[in-house]
Amino acid sequence: MSTSVMLKSLLIGAIMLLISGLAYSQDTIIRYKKPIVPDYLNFQYAGNVGAYVMGAGYVMNRKKNLEMVISYGLSLPHHAARRIHNISLKAVFLPVTFNLNKEWFLLLKTSLGLSRQFPEGSNTFTRLPKTFPDGYYAPNAYRGHLNLGAKIRKKLDERFFFKAIDFYAETTTNDQYVMYLINSHHVGINDIFSLSLGINLYLYNK
Secondary structure (H helix, E strand, C coil), rough: CHHHHHHHHHHHHHHHHHHHHHCCCCCCCCCCCCCCCCCCCEEEECCCCCCCEEEEEECCCCCEEEEEEEEEEEEEECCCCCCCEEEEEEEEEECCEEEECCEEEEEEEEEEEEEEEECCCCCCCCCCCCCCCCCHHHHHHHHEEEEEEEEEEEEECCCCCCCCEEEEEEEEEEHHHHHHHHHHCCCCHHHEEEEEEEEEEECCCC
16 A cells, blocks of 8 residues: 555544544534534635635534535636646634634634545546556545644624624645655655635524
């Protein structure tokens, strides 16, 4: 098994443990009346899961420090060599919240994610083609992601359709970039991270 595949497996396991360990411990499950309806709508620019990203976010526990985001991302040919579609799943943990005043909050965030790429062309694969020897390449259709950042939350009046809005920024990397760092002397730690910006529009005030 290649190092890249091992990293993806570890990331998948970490995401599952994060979701199950935090959401199901000590009776912290939230019973939704409409489980499919998201708690918020997510819109993001960049972040290795597409130049333009939109998704649905779910608050997973009563402490409101664990969230899950399912999203779709699109990179157009002028952002990449070809059009790329991405489907991603991200587990977000909010370890610290600072109450700035009654309506403004600062939240630190970290997240682990897994994405599946669907680019135009045939250079992306989930299994190594038979034309390559074993171990020559690792499957590159899936990406494991690590994100670190912070967000500012503004609570809105109950009269508004949206109950709160988040503005966030995070630095992100993925398993492929980590492998570049490990295997190449020409790649530094600053080269494997990029910036993403986004907003969350909350439909419910839990």
